[in-house]
Amino acid sequence: MSGELDATIRDxxxxxxxxxxxxxxxxxxxxxxxxxxxxxxEELERNVALKFLPELIVHDRAVLGDMKxxxxxxxxxxxxxxxxxxxFV
Known part of the structure; x- marks a missing residue:
């Protein structure tokens, strides 16, 4: 993954x-x-997988709308x- 993309993903x-x-x-x-x-x-007391999208996607209303x-x-x-x-949060 490029350094540029790393910067768009929340730490x-x-x-x-x-x-x-x-x-x-x-x-x-x-x-x-x-x-x-x-x-x-913590509410349902089970393990889950959470996916965090890159900031570039989160702030693109069209792409985010498509994903929803x-x-x-x-x-x-x-x-x-x-x-x-x-x-989907």
Whole structure:
């Protein structure tokens, strides 16, 4: 990943609490479309994966709108090889 892209992804650290609900545990992956963290959902007492999008995407209303539409469409899909989405913040 380029240094330029690194600067567009928010910096978090293990143990940090986000959205008043999730405690970040460790980074699972990093790529052009963001960073995925293993986190603990403190309300439901279970581990989850959280994906954080690059700042460039978050601030682009058109791209963000497209992603929200895709998220809504995918909510009805169920398959063992499709990740289930629970929230879009």
């Amino acid at each position: 978090f650290s293990g143990g940090q609490k986000v959205f008043n609900r999730y405690t970040l545990i460790k980074t699972l992956g990093r790529g052009g479309m963001g960073v995925v963290w293993l986190a603990r959902d 539409r895709e998220t809504r469409r995918s909510l009805d899909l169920t398959h063992k090889n499709i990740v289930r989405i629970y929230d």
